[in-house]
Amino acid sequence: MKIVKVGGSLLYKAKPLLESLKNLDEEIVIIPGGGEFANIIRKLDKNYKLNSSTSHKLAIECMDLVGEIYSEISGIKAYRTLFDLKREIKKEKVAILLPSTTLLSTDLAEHSWKVTSDSLSLYIAKFLNVKDVIIATNVDGIYREGKLLNIINANEIEGLTSVDEAFPTILKQFKMTAYVVNGLYPERVINIIKGKNTICTKIVW
């Protein structure tokens, strides 16, 4: 089983990637990002100085909305619990998690904007006992000084963009491997899933 977080940055362009994932014969769990919806929560947070727990909760609820969109445009079924998802993925192979029930019912992550859907995908991966997490976004990977990195240690990631602030620490803590990849090129995501070389950044620890 692999986890693919399909970032909110792909919200309007996710269909080709989702359709590619749907046609694979491997178990893939898709975690939606919060995208533009979560950006509104950020703006409202700035405007009203929301309680950080409220922002956290609402941003997670935004992930559900994106997941419902992803389900609608791809025909991939979406589930609200890992119980249902695990039972159905055996025959469906690919599944979208609407993560708010799992995330809010367990409440393991810090309530801060340091934790976004990137880090939250790691918590889901932990529940599913999955070690490889693919972060599909709208850039080719992580850059340092204008150069795309093939591989980076989680310890060196601070200050570079593409994943949230808490991500490296949680990745190390959970002993997971992550791949940041451009989801506008579905074949790259498929290559990672199949263990082939491709354009992306692998994050190790």
Added chain:
Amino acid sequence: MKIVKVGGSLLYKAKPLLESLKNLDEEIVIIPGGGEFANIIRKLDKNYKLNSSTSHKLAIECMDLVGEIYSEISGIKAYRTLFDLKREIKKEKVAILLPSTTLLSTDLAEHSWKVTSDSLSLYIAKFLNVKDVIIATNVDGIYREGKLLNIINANEIEGLTSVDEAFPTILKQFKMTAYVVNGLYPERVINIIKGKNTICTKIVW
């Protein structure tokens, strides 16, 4: 009991109105609009040609998000069922409804963008047996040829803006009275609640 729909157009400026409503000694049910969140669903609908039922459902879920924000910034408690809301409003006086559970569980409205949170507020009013619905938005009321109307018959509303397309028909069907009022001036909303004259448009049938 009165229903006040606090439109999504007030999303970033709702605090004064909500605080005024909180201090009243009358039973007020606040229905949130979908605001910017629902606008993203509209954009996604255009982008992906979503199923109209999916758009309808997601736009309703956006109302919940706005309701949670309104609750957070005002301290007014939010409820997911009319059972809970009706029980608590007796002592709390004012309550926010997170309407998705009620609206999706009953599924009475047309699944189309003709029906937005304006019309959906009327369905909630019907469940609560309330006849007066106040639509708080960011304009002073309904205009015709540049002139603010004090009163308008629901039959004449077609082509004028401020409420959704289905609203006049449903208002007539339910034999309700609506007031379109500028929520940036909380005293106007309070005046309507107290039965006083104010700047607004009353919609009769």
